[in-house]
Amino acid sequence: xxxxxxxxxxxxxxxxxxxxxxxxxxxxxxxxxxxxxxxxxxxxxxxxxxxxxxxxxxxxxxxxxxxxxxxxxxxxxxxxxxxxxxxxxxxxxxxxxxxxxxxxxxxxxxxxxxxxxxxxxxxxxxxxxxxxxxxxxxxxxxxxxxxxxxxxxxxxxxxxxxxxxxxxxxxxxxxxxxxxxxxxxxxxxxxxxxxxxxxxxxxxxxxxxxxxxxxxxxxxxxxxxxxxxxxxxxxxxxxxxxxxxxxxxxxxxxxxxxxxxxxxxxxxxxxxxxxxxxxxxxxxxxxxxxxxxxxxxxxxxxxxxxxxxxxxxxxxxxxxxxxxxxxxxxxxxxxxxxxxxxxxxxxxxxxxxxxxxxxxxxxxxxxxxxxxxxxxxxxxxxxxxxxxxxxxxxxxxxxxxxxxxxxxxxxxxxxxxxxxxxxxxxxxxxxxxxxxxxxxxxxxxxxxxxxxxxxxxxxxxxxxxxxxxxxxxxxxxxxxxxxxxxxxxxxxxxxxxxxxxxxxxxxxxxxxxxxxxxxxxxxxxxxxxxxxxxxxxxxxxxxxxxxxxxxxxxxxxxxxxxxxxxxxxxxxxxxxxxxxxxxxxxxxxxxxxxxxxxxxxxxxxxxxxxxxxxxxxxxxxxxxxxxxxxxxxxxxxxxxxxxxxxxxxxxxxxxxxxxxxxxxxxxxxxxxxxxxxxxxxxxxxxxxxxxxxxxxxxxxxxxxxxxxxxxxxxxxxx
Amino acid sequence: xxxxxxxxxxxxxxxxxxxxxxxxxxxxxxxxxxxxxxxxxxxxxxxxxxxxxxxxxxxxxxxxxxxxxxxxxxxxxxxx
Ligand SMILES: Nc1nc2c(ncn2[C@@H]2O[C@H](COP(=O)(O)OP(=O)(O)O)[C@@H](O)[C@H]2O)c(=O)[nH]1
Numbered sequence: 001x002x003x004x005x006x007x008x009x010x011x012x013x014x015x016x017x018x019x020x021x022x023x024x025x026x027x028x029x030x031x032x033x034x035x036x037x038x039x040x041x042x043x044x045x046x047x048x049x050x051x052x053x054x055x056x057x058x059x060x061x062x063x064x065x066x067x068x069x070x071x072x073x074x075x076x077x078x079x080x081x082x083x084x085x086x087x088x089x090x091x092x093x094x095x096x097x098x099x100x101x102x103x104x105x106x107x108x109x110x111x112x113x114x115x116x117x118x119x120x121x122x123x124x125x126x127x128x129x130x131x132x133x134x135x136x137x138x139x140x141x142x143x144x145x146x147x148x149x150x151x152x153x154x155x156x157x158x159x160x161x162x163x164x165x166x167x168x169x170x171x172x173x174x175x176x177x178x179x180x181x182x183x184x185x186x187x188x189x190x191x192x193x194x195x196x197x198x199x200x201x202x203x204x205x206x207x208x209x210x211x212x213x214x215x216x217x218x219x220x221x222x223x224x225x226x227x228x229x230x231x232x233x234x235x236x237x238x239x240x241x242x243x244x245x246x247x248x249x250x251x252x253x254x255x256x257x258x259x260x261x262x263x264x265x266x267x268x269x270x271x272x273x274x275x276x277x278x279x280x281x282x283x284x285x286x287x288x289x290x291x292x293x294x295x296x297x298x299x300x301x302x303x304x305x306x307x308x309x310x311x312x313x314x315x316x317x318x319x320x321x322x323x324x325x326x327x328x329x330x331x332x333x334x335x336x337x338x339x340x341x342x343x344x345x346x347x348x349x350x351x352x353x354x355x356x357x358x359x360x361x362x363x364x365x366x367x368x369x370x371x372x373x374x375x376x377x378x379x380x381x382x383x384x385x386x387x388x389x390x391x392x393x394x395x396x397x398x399x400x401x402x403x404x405x406x407x408x409x410x411x412x413x414x415x416x417x418x419x420x421x422x423x424x425x426x427x428x429x430x431x432x433x434x435x436x437x438x439x440x441x442x443x444x445x446x447x448x449x450x451x452x453x454x455x456x457x458x459x460x461x462x463x464x465x466x467x468x469x470x471x472x473x474x475x476x477x478x479x480x481x482x483x484x485x486x487x488x489x490x491x492x493x494x495x496x497x498x499x500x501x502x503x504x505x506x507x508x509x510x511x512x513x514x515x516x517x518x519x520x521x522x523x524x525x526x527x528x529x530x531x532x533x534x535x536x537x538x539x540x541x542x543x544x545x546x547x548x549x550x551x552x553x554x555x556x557x558x559x560x561x562x563x564x565x566x567x568x569x570x571x572x573x574x575x576x577x578x579x580x581x582x583x584x585x586x587x588x589x590x591x592x593x594x595x596x597x598x599x600x601x602x603x604x605x606x607x608x609x610x611x612x613x614x615x616x617x618x619x620x621x622x623x624x625x626x627x628x629x630x631x632x633x634x635x636x637x638x639x640x641x642x643x644x645x646x647x648x649x650x651x652x653x654x655x656x657x658x659x660x661x662x663x664x665x666x667x668x669x670x671x672x673x674x675x676x677x678x679x680x681x682x683x684x685x686x687x688x689x690x691x692x693x694x695x696x697x698x699x700x701x702x703x704x705x706x707x708x709x710x711x712x713x714x715x716x717x718x
Numbered sequence: 719x720x721x722x723x724x725x726x727x728x729x730x731x732x733x734x735x736x737x738x739x740x741x742x743x744x745x746x747x748x749x750x751x752x753x754x755x756x757x758x759x760x761x762x763x764x765x766x767x768x769x770x771x772x773x774x775x776x777x778x779x780x781x782x783x784x785x786x787x788x789x790x791x792x793x794x795x796x797x798x
Contacts, residue, residue, distance in 0.1 A: 073752040108778040109754055253742045259751040260758065263778065270779070296768040389783055393769035396785065402772075500746035500788045502753065504781060505765075505774060 014064045017056065017172065018088060020117065021101030022110050023070030024506060026129035028052075029159035030101055031067040034168075058173050066095070072109075074116040075221065078427040078499055089120065097175055098124045099168070104141055104156070105133045107274060111266035112259075114150065118184035119213050125175045126154040127168055132161075133507070137284070138277035146273035151182045160512060186265035188216060189257065195219055195243040202239045203230075219244055220258040286382075286507040293386055303390055306383075307409070310374045314367055314413055315444075321366035329359035330633075348547055349540070357539030360618045361532045364414055367444055368527050369520050371413045375406060375421070376519040380511025389505060398483050399490035401425075401501045404434045408482075411441035412475070416531050417523060419681040427499040433489050435685055436695050439678050440478040440485070442670055445618045448636040449669045450474050452621060456642035457662040470666075477670050481702060530684065531677040538615030538676050545586040546612060546623070551579060571629075578629040586611055587627075600668065600704070601661030601711040603650060610668065617674040660714035664707040672703035724796040726789035729763050729773060734797040736760045744791040754778040755792060 019027045035054030052067040069084040076082040087093055100117060103110045117124055126147075134141060147154040153171045157164030196215040203210045208230060217224040218240055230236035244254070292298050333351045340347035378384045384406060392402030403424050411418030418438040425431035450471055459467040556579040557567050565572065581587045590608030597607045605627040613620040625634035625641050628648060634641040648656040673679065679692040686692070724735055737759045740747055754777050755761075761777035772785045 072749065075748060075752070077749055106780040109780050112752060112754070253740075255742055255748055255751050256740065256756050259754070259756045263754055263756070263759075267778070290765065294765055294767065296766075300768045389765075389767050389772060389774070390769070392785070393767060393771045396771070500749055501772065501783075501785050502749065503772075503783045505783060 014055075014062050015097075015176065016064045016066060016095040017097045017099060017176075018066045018068050018095040019099050019101055020068050020088065020113075021070065022072060022103060022106075022113060024504060025070065025101045025103040025106075025110060026159055027067055027070065027101045030099075030127060030129065030157060031065065033157075033159040033162055033165050035065055058169055058176070063096075071113060073113055074120075080427060088122065094122060096123065096179070097172060098122045099172070100124050100126045102126050102128050102154075103130050104128050105130045105137070107270045108263060108266040111269055112262050115184060115186050115262045115265060118151065118182040119217070121181050123175060123179040124182055125152050125171055126150060127164075128154050128156040129159065131156045132158050134274075138279075140275040142273045142275060146269065149269045149272060151184055152180075186262050188220075188261045191247055192216060192219060192257065192261075195247050199239055199243055203236065206236060208236065219247065220254050284507070289508050290386070290505070293383070294389065299386075299390060303387060310371075311412065314370050314374075317370050318366040322363050325359065325363050325366070329355060329363075345547070345550075349543065352547075353540045353543035354536075356543075356619075356622065357536045358532075360539060360616065361528070361535045363618075364444070364531075365524060365527070367413050368417055369524050371410055371417060372520045372523040373516065375410065376516040377511050379519075380509075380516055382506045382508045385503060385505050388503060392501060396501065398486045399430075400433060400486055401430055403503070404430065407434050407438055408441055408479075411438040411443060414443050414445070414527075414531075415439040415441065415675065415678040416527055416681045419678065419685055420523070420526060422685065429499070432686060432691065433486055435682055436489065436691065436698075437482040437485055439673050439675065439682075439695060439699060440482045440671065442475045442478045443675075445616075445675070446474070446669050448621045449617070450666055452624070452636035452641065452645075453657075453662040453666055455637065456645050457657050457659055461659065470663075474666050474670050477667065481671060481706075485698070485702075530681050534677045534680050535616045535618075539619060542586070542612050542615055542619060546581050546584045546626070548585060549583070551583040556580075574629045577626055581608075581626050599712065600707040601658070601664045601715070603648075603656055605648070606656075606661075606665060610672075610674075613669075613674045615674070615676045617669065617672075620669070620674075658715070660711050663714060664711035667710050668703045668707040670703075671699055671706060673699035721795040721797070724794040726786045726792065726794065729766075729786065729789075729794075731763050731766050734760065734762045735794045736797055737792050738795055739793045741791040746788045747791045750784075750789070750792065753782060755789075760797060 019031055021027050031052065031054060034056055054065045054067070056063045056065045066087065068087060069080055071081060071084055074085055074089070076085050088095065088098070098117065100114055102114065114124075114126070128141065128143075128146075131141060141156070143154055143156065153175065155164055155168045155171050157168055159165075193212070193216065196212050196219060199215040199219065200210050200212055203215070210226075214224075214226040218227040227240070230240075247254075247257075293302055333355045336355070337347060337351050340350055375384070378387070387405055388402035390402070391405040395402055395404050395408075403426070404422075406424055407418045407421040409418075410421050415438050418441065419435050422431050422434040422438065425434055454467045454470050458470050553576060556576050559579070560572060560575055561567055565575075582591075587604075587608055590611055591604045593611075594602075594604040594607050597610070602610065605624070609620050609623045609627055612623040621634065621636055621641075624645070625638070628641060628644040630638065630640045630644050645657050646655070650656055673696045679696055682695055683689050683692040724733075729735065737755055737757050739757050740751065740755065742748065742751075759777055761775040763773055764776050764781055765774040765783075767773070771787075772783045774781055774783045
């Protein structure tokens with residue numbers, strides 16, 4: 001993709017300035033300092049995979065600032081890189097100015113990309129970041145020497161302290177007023193340059209105008225787009241091939257020469273402009289921390305304890321807030337309900353539909369915010385990258401990589417933030433795989449179902465140890481199923497080359513609390529918008545399907561009296577409600593397809609509850625409350641619901657709930673994709689309904705097949 | 719200085735090695751070149767993940783984590 005032909009400037013409304021640099025060079029921090037509009041900042045290489053745009057005023061003129069995803073080179077190996085490089089080099093897209101973000105603590109590798117950029121016709125200046133780190137390590141940068149080597153202005157900045165920002169803006173104004181091409185010569189071997197000269201001569205003779213640096217690019221890089229102009233013309237291409245043969249003979253390879261030349265140049269620049277500390281320190285603080293945290297034994301122990309702690313606190317810290325929200329919801333419903341007593345349909349819509357729907361979204365907010373608080377802190381300190389380093393072996397063998405750990409972990413709280421967090425994956429393929437298996441992780445909305453069934457069926461029979469173990473198994477099963485799914489996706493569906501796993505472990509530091517807070521708030525917002533609207537709409541629809549048509553109350557009353565009961569009181573009300581649901585659209589549908597779920601041990605009530613839970617699984621416990629005649633106002637710990645489930649029978653008198661039908665139901669809930677909001681998030685992240693439909697399809701199929709297997713095999717053994 | 723051919727899977731903590739050649743044809747190799755792993759580059763193994771892979775190496779004044787399997791296209795010799 002190297003291209004050094006003149007890139008036509010774009011015709012756009014605002015002049016554009018692009019921030020370009022290696023992953024983790026500090027682009028995002030600088031972007032935020034320049035625009036004031038805060039952006040997520042992470043220690044994680046590749047955290048910015050989208051094109052992020054902000055606006056910036058220079059001397060009264062508005063400019064568009066884009067934060068280009070981190071790059072190692074101008075030769076793309078992934079779609080993300082292709083997009084990023086395209087934004088710089090494609091004709092008509094070139095920004096008016098490029099700020100190359102150069103990490104002073106990692107000069108050589110950062111200069112590699114700079115050397116490529118300097119050979120394009122882009123207008124480049126350098127912002128030197130992490131100078132505070134160099135200083136802390138008692139090194140020093142000779143700015144004048146660096147600037148003269150690079151051939152452009154070099155402005156040191158420390159983004160989070162806002163130092164150097166105004167100097168950088170002044171330099172930007174100067175560079176925009178006087179755009180220049182850099183004349184960088186990294187000093188390729190003489191033989192290459194002579195060949196390039198001969199190619200230029202030959203091309204000129206054929207009437208093709210070519211610069212020496214373009215000829216060199218064509219010679220050393222077969223993907224160099226300059227070559228596209230004459231690749232198809234045999235006479236011209238032969239010239240290139242002949243010269244290539246002269247340079248390389250049969251031993252040395254072209255890309256190797258290119259990389260060696262650039263790194264040799266970078267080493268020289270570093271020698272001249274970096275003054276190393278007189279007494280080099282052997283171990284930094286980060287090394288000492290890592291000696292423990294990546295230790296082969298203590299590292300793993302710490303990791304497991306930390307994860308346990310995080311999850312424990314997600315549940316315990318969130319519990320009081322969730323109770324508060326739940327209490328608020330009930331109080332509000334109780335407050336509103338009497339006002340609408342005159343119109344039962346409206347009352348039910350508002351109380352059971354709208355308030356229930358909104359409540360079921362907001363109740364997850366505490367957990368989501370606490371989860372992202374932890375993720376942001378771990379990311380801010382640099383530990384998250386260690387977690388990926390630790391976990392890569394475990395996740396890598398089946399085709400994912402260590403980075404998938406964060407999205408998968410988040411999915412144990414809720415798949416929506418998990419799917420959103422899959423953006424940390426550096427390439428499209430592993431991102432897509434992560435997105436597709438994230439919903440298999442057992443999210444906290446499944447917990448009430450487990451608690452209900454374990455509390456009703458497992459615990460009374462087998463005691464608390466088996467109850468705890470069942471709960472653990474339910475959380476484990478999604479993870480266990482994810483592995484073969486990834487293997488199949490990897491072998492069968494995503495063909496093509498795999499990307500190498502490469503990452504860096506940033507130095508440990510204290511998180512910047514402002515960034516942590518902003519992450520939490522922005523994630524909460526995304527959750528409320530994506531999940532909120534869909535869960536809300538779905539709850540209302542399901543409400544309607546379970547409410548209409550209204551049956552004949554007199555007939556129900558006659559049935560009740562015929563069973564020898566008195567037609568009043570709470571039990572009578574619950575009976576009426578149950579009969580209404582039984583005759584509702586969804587209830588009838590549940591009865592019709594009962595045979596489909598019978599092999600899994602579900603009767604029409606469980607089937608209807610499952611159907612009702614397809615858009616959003618959180619409705620399942622209230623739905624069961626209604627269907628088992630204990631009213632919607634139940635939760636997973638309600639003794640009344642647990643006992644009426646235990647009392648429920650098949651028409652032939654067999655008890656409905658056995659340990660195996662409970663297990664089968666839990667497996668179904670564990671694996672099925674009963675969450676429209678997750679599907680919407682998948683659609684949002686993959687930009688196609690196709691993948692959302694795929695996730696839905698494969699998960700539902702797995703849930704169905706495995707729950708039948710559990711019930712059928714289990715029941716054989718009693 | 720004795721030189722001994724070394725496989726990526728045998729790299730141990732603290733070991734120093736030099737790249738003697740690289741197979742450009744393999745998928746991951748162009749990226750390894752760009753990150754500085756070309757013939758002549760010397761590096762030291764800084765960390766090994768608790769489960770044995772990936773490893774962190776120190777080269778050209780920076781540290782990089784790679785998988786052993788993906789370093790397979792490098793021919794290495796051990797330095798001491
Ligand atoms: N000490 C120090 N840290 C920085 C500086 N610039 C960025 N960082 C930190 O380096 C990490 C990566 O920065 P980020 O802006 O996300 O890099 P990007 O990947 O290039 O966008 C973050 O933890 C930043 O807080 C700097 O000048 N000094």
